Amino acid sequence: xxxxxxxxxxxxxxxxxxxxxxxxxxxxxxxxxxxxxxxxxxxxxxxxxxxxxxxxxxxxxxxxxxxxxxxxxxxxxxxxxxxxxxxxxxxxxxxxxxxxxxxxxxxxxxxxxxxxxxxxxxxxxxxxxxxxxxxxxxxxxxxxxxxxxxxxxxxxxxxxxxxxxxxxxxxxxxxxxxxxxxxxxxxxxxxxxxxxxxxxxxxxxxxxxxxxxxxxxxxxxxxxxxxxxxxxxxxxxxxxxxxxxxxxxxxxxxxxxxxxxxxxxxxxxxxxxxxxxxxxxxxxxxxxxxxxxxxxxxxxxxxxxxxxxxxxxxxxxxxxxxxxxxxxxxxxxxxxxxxxxxxxxxxxxxxxxxxxxxxxxxxxxxxxxxxxxxxxxxxxxxxxxxxxxxxxxxxxxxxxxxxxxxxxxxxxxxxxxxxxxxxx
Numbered sequence: 356x357x358x359x360x361x362x363x364x365x366x367x368x369x370x371x372x373x374x375x376x377x378x379x380x381x382x383x384x385x386x387x388x389x390x391x392x393x394x395x396x397x398x399x400x401x402x403x404x405x406x407x408x409x410x411x412x413x414x415x416x417x418x419x420x421x422x423x424x425x426x427x428x429x430x431x432x433x434x435x436x437x438x439x440x441x442x443x444x445x446x447x448x449x450x451x452x453x454x455x456x457x458x459x460x461x462x463x464x465x466x467x468x469x470x471x472x473x474x475x476x477x478x479x480x481x482x483x484x485x486x487x488x489x490x491x492x493x494x495x496x497x498x499x500x501x502x503x504x505x506x507x508x509x510x511x512x513x514x515x516x517x518x519x520x521x522x523x524x525x526x527x528x529x530x531x532x533x534x535x536x537x538x539x540x541x542x543x544x545x546x547x548x549x550x551x552x553x554x555x556x557x558x559x560x561x562x563x564x565x566x567x568x569x570x571x572x573x574x575x576x577x578x579x580x581x582x583x584x585x586x587x588x589x590x591x592x593x594x595x596x597x598x599x600x601x602x603x604x605x606x607x608x609x610x611x612x613x614x615x616x617x618x619x620x621x622x623x624x625x626x627x628x629x630x631x632x633x634x635x636x637x638x639x640x641x642x643x644x645x646x647x648x649x650x651x652x653x654x655x656x657x658x659x660x661x662x663x664x665x666x667x668x669x670x671x672x673x674x675x676x677x678x679x680x681x682x683x684x685x686x687x688x689x690x691x692x693x694x695x696x697x698x699x700x701x702x703x704x705x706x707x708x709x710x711x712x713x714x715x716x717x718x719x720x721x722x723x724x725x726x727x728x729x730x731x732x733x734x735x736x737x738x739x740x741x742x743x744x745x746x747x748x749x750x751x752x753x754x755x756x757x758x759x760x761x762x763x764x765x766x767x768x769x770x771x772x773x774x775x776x777x778x779x
Contacts, residue, residue, distance in 0.1 A: 392466050393494035398570075402436040402465035402491075404484065404507075405455055407445040408474030413502050413559055414447065417469040420563040420579070429578040431571045436461045440470075440484040459487045467497040467566070470504035471559065476525050485511040498550050499566070501559035505552045509533040513550050520545045522555030527651060541698075543589060560585055610634060610648060617657065621664050622682050627653045662698045665691055669707040676703045 392398060401421040405414055422435035439445060439455035446452050462468055468491050473480060488511045492498050500508040505521040506529060508514050514536040521529050526540030539545065544553035544562040546569075553562035564587065568576035573587075580587035613634045617625075630653060631641035645653040665683045668674055674682065680691035695703050 391495050396464060396466050396491075396494060396496060397434070398466040399432075400434045400436060400465045401467045401469060402438050402457075402462045403469045403471060404438050404440045404459075404462070404488075405445055405453060405471070406440045406474055406480070406484075407443070407447070409445075409447055409472040411447045411449055411451060412556060413472035413504075414453075416501065416559040417471055417499075417563055419583075420560070420567070421469075425579065425582055428582050430567070430575050430582070436465060438462055441481045459483055462487045462491050462496075463494075465491065465496055467499060469499040469501065470507045471501045473503040473506045476503055476506055476528050480507045480510050488513065492549065495549070497566075499562065500550075500552045501562065502553060502555045505529060506532075508550065508552065509536055514552070517547050517550060518545050519547070519550075519552040520554055521552060524555075530651075531647070557585075561589055564588070610644060618660065621661055621684050624684050624686060627657060630657075658694050659698065661685060661691075662694050665695060665703065666699065666706070669703055670710050679703065 401417065403414075403417045403421070418435065418437065421433040422437075424432050426432050436457050437455045438457040438459060438461050440459065444452045444454055468488065470488070484507070488498060488508070492511075492513055498508060498513055500506075500519075500521075502522050503525060505514065505519055506525075509519070509529060509532070514533065516535055516537070518537045518539060519529070520526070520539050520542040523540040526538050529536060530538040540554075542554065543558040544551065544565060546562075546565065551562060551566070553559050560583065564576050564580055564585075567579055568588075577587045613630050616633060617630055627641070628638055631638045634641055634644075636644065642653055645651070645656070651659075661683045665679050665685075668679045668682060669676075672679075676691065677688045680688040683691065685691040685694070692702055695701070695706070699706060701709070
């Protein structure tokens with residue numbers, strides 16, 4: 356939340372970083388972890404790069420974390436620079452107009468540069484902003500992209516060959532547009548040393564807390580979390596929020612019919628060769644075509660859809676785990692348990708028990724087939740406010756190694772090599 360104080364003489368409000376806000380009608384328009392900073396940059400200075408059209412919530416997260424003096428609570432103070440990434444005024448969600456006190460030149464003093472969001476995953480960021488980010492990185496600054504801010508970092512070439520994440524809805528588009536980026540839609544955030552990325556909205560808070568923890572230790576991060584009234588460290592990832600959506604552009608492609616058939620027949624046992632045959636393609640051609648459309652390997656996509664269907668049945672029916680496995684096309688309950696644990700970090704039985712413990716008894720559907728194919732799980736949250744993306748497929752199957760990533764799964768569930776941050 357932006358902390359503001361009224362300026363009656365101008366009808367505006369200012370944040371501690373010097374950002375001026377004015378309300379308008381809504382109809383108006385990897386080695387660099389140890390790299391040294393250049394002499395003009397200071398580790399305690401955090402620059403937040405804002406663009407017109409960015410969502411206000413994501414933009415406010417780094418302003419609140421790094422721009423407010425909480426030394427009385429034991430949180431070391433950062434120096435915040437709020438920078439306009441393009442010519443202003445910057446209009447944002449909710450009919451607000453932002454006037455940033457600094458321009459791109461101020462980034463040259465920052466030891467950390469945060470891009471909290473980008474207005475559109477389909478439009479290129481301003482070249483001047485990309486150049487400023489590249490210079491900052493070359494001079495040893497830590498570069499952070501929150502949610503769709505990862506698209507700006509990718510456009511600057513800062514994610515090439517690196518692990519990264521973003522909101523699960525945008526992950527396939529990020530992987531498709533920047534194939535050299537190793538996108539993992541399961542993580543809340545990924546720390547690759549001098550370049551860090553997070554998933555959507557609340558995961559931006561997780562990553563900012565992680566930065567404070569990295570800079571000043573667990574005690575400082577815990578004190579800040581208490582002030583923000585959020586968990587100091589969340590476990591788990593984005594898996595629980597994934598849905599079965601597909602990229603909008605697949606609707607006009609011949610593969611759409613094959614994909615629709617697969618979703619309607621998840622209860623049957625078939626493999627990728629079956630799908631390739633239905634598309635009248637060789638397996639290799641089908642794999643290449645499918646990945647180009649969705650950003651996902653077809654086998655990983657199929658497994659993900661079966662796991663999501665099992666998740667729905669566990670939530671909405673009284674079928675045994677063995678019956679759920681059969682109704683989701685798994686060849687055995689053992690196969691279901693293995694894939695379910697790898698994707699959701701829990702056994703099917705434990706997931707059902709935990710889900711039912713959270714739901715009122717009278718809120719469960721009586722129809723045992725309520726979770727059949729095509730049903731929408733009611734526990735999934737809507738997309739982030741202020742953003743209206745095309746529906747995107749949740750999973751892409753690019754493997755990667757990461758030095759440090761957030762939200763560790765249990766040891767048995769970890770399939771991605773690399774060091775993960777410990778559970779709290």
